[in-house]
Amino acid sequence: MYEAFWREVGDRAATVIRGWQAMSYFSDPDALCWFLEPEFEREVRRLHRVVGNAVVDGYHLVVGTGATQLYQAAMYALSSPARGDKPVPVVSPAPYYSSYPPQTDLQLSGFYRWAGDASTFAGGECIELVCSPNNPDGAVRESVMSSAAGAKPIHDLVYYWPQYTPITGRAAHDIMLFTVSKITGHAGTRLGWALVKDREVAKKMVYFVDRSTIGVSKDSQLRATKILSVVSDAYEAPPAGDGGAAVPRLFDFARRRMEERWRTLRATVAASGAFSLPEEIAGYCDFNKQTVAACPAFAWLRCEKEGVEDCAEFLAGHKIVARGGKQFGGDARCVRINMLDRDQVFDMLVQRLSAIN
């Protein structure tokens, strides 16, 4: 979906890396996160200030190979040193991101272990993954476990950007995860960051990234620096009339596209009668300076047809591939529809959905 935008931006978003640049493991040997490129850090902090979606002052920035590595680093940081043979339970309310269970238990870690749906968890010490807006259903979430009882939240805010949801304030949680992929579409760059309040937690996360991959690709950081700077420039550039060509604005572009797609999908679903979607929510967006509808990156589509118990299976019969609700610890009558795919794929989906009644 974002490719068209970057083609429009053109050469201004190109990155050039000379043969002798960025050869070292180190970006700044004296920094807490010694493999974090200072220019990248500057652009990340700038972007959060431009958008107003997270507090950055007083936070440590830890870079990772995507949010995926960082959430493992965060779980490690919150659960180490290990206490005997009792890994800390990791929970999230269903429906939760389907990759949480296999990623959490990839190594059968002695530090932490997936414990499933937070709503069926007995309570006590745990790590709670709070994804907001939530993957798969787009819900705006807050931590549901009790910190007094020993729950420690990790806030997965990778979709908390103005194209997906109203920006209702600057988030200021203990650990907040973001990724370039969901902001600009550059998934292949494999670059995320964590804003971390506590210095010791940040240090443990840095240790984890050091030991698991000895830091993070400098090439990705150089490229993301350029990409993010183009995004911020468009909102901070001098007003038109100074002779320079207008820079395309990413969040405006993406919001327009998301609104179109959601309008199309809602109309299709309403016409078919066989499905339902979560109700549209709207709110005042501090960034857009107006009330806007939430346009989640995924649609949590529920099949309302009698006799259909497994929506993914039912849709597969109509040549629609979608991840079934059970994989998210949720209702099998639901599926997750990707709203960020290429135009061609999205158009095909709508066409096939509209043929079902």
Next chain:
Amino acid sequence: MYEAFWREVGDRAATVIRGWQAMSYFSDPDALCWFLEPEFEREVRRLHRVVGNAVVDGYHLVVGTGATQLYQAAMYALSSPARGDKPVPVVSPAPYYSSYPPQTDLQLSGFYRWAGDASTFAGGECIELVCSPNNPDGAVRESVMSSAAGAKPIHDLVYYWPQYTPITGRAAHDIMLFTVSKITGHAGTRLGWALVKDREVAKKMVYFVDRSTIGVSKDSQLRATKILSVVSDAYEAPPAGDGGAAVPRLFDFARRRMEERWRTLRATVAASGAFSLPEEIAGYCDFNKQTVAACPAFAWLRCEKEGVEDCAEFLAGHKIVARGGKQFGGDARCVRINMLDRDQVFDMLVQRLSAIN
């Protein structure tokens, strides 16, 4: 050390990445390693053919965020599915790379667990890390554990390149690890690869890299493609006289530098009388087409002074920072000296060493 080389190469080694390039998670959705850029794979296979240090035909190529991630992926692949509560022991003969123990036990994995020096291991099922030439002492190694008894080797061949050691044949082990960092000096690119004989093992390694970082930076792969192509071009380019400027040759450059440094270090050590080094080994190099000396990336320096039990501590007193032998499971009278540092750092080291007697 390699920076000077890449400055000499100049713009031919520059990588340009447009804003809309390489945005997807996928490089080739149908490939076994779906996040491996086909051009990068081509350059890797080409380089091994040019150098003749490893068999590539019939091998699967798995890309990773440095050899570090790949050796974890390989341990995972060789030990999964987990058998009850018995992680597979991981061993390596001392002195072994000091990062093996903390990297292996980073997660206190239920699949595998560090079990120390292979020479004190009781035997039976295990994973053996075979580093050759060995970090820290440069020794040429072969697997020492019995495969009949259930030992499975992982060959860490990141230093098996002609600047460090005579290329005595094309290696053809089950799992062989390499990294851009030790070939061209681009450590910041965080890019390695594994040549894997068995398809099922390769698939499990791909699964591991998918779950831990959802693949590998495309930017790093694009850049490494360019870098490796420049290296191979210099050895396969049409002979001079065709009008084009000669392309600098990486392995020649690096071998010259390594030989100089080793000559300097050996002379310094011989003059001081306080230290010793492993004996120089030489052999016929199929790549250089002549007998050459081994020039390991590290020098395993032993203090011969009476009363000095801890060489690292002793050297620290002379303002020389070196990792002590105990961290490698070896003799505290030894330290590991980095032979790949910048000229200034290496010159300072030699100067300070020569002042000790």
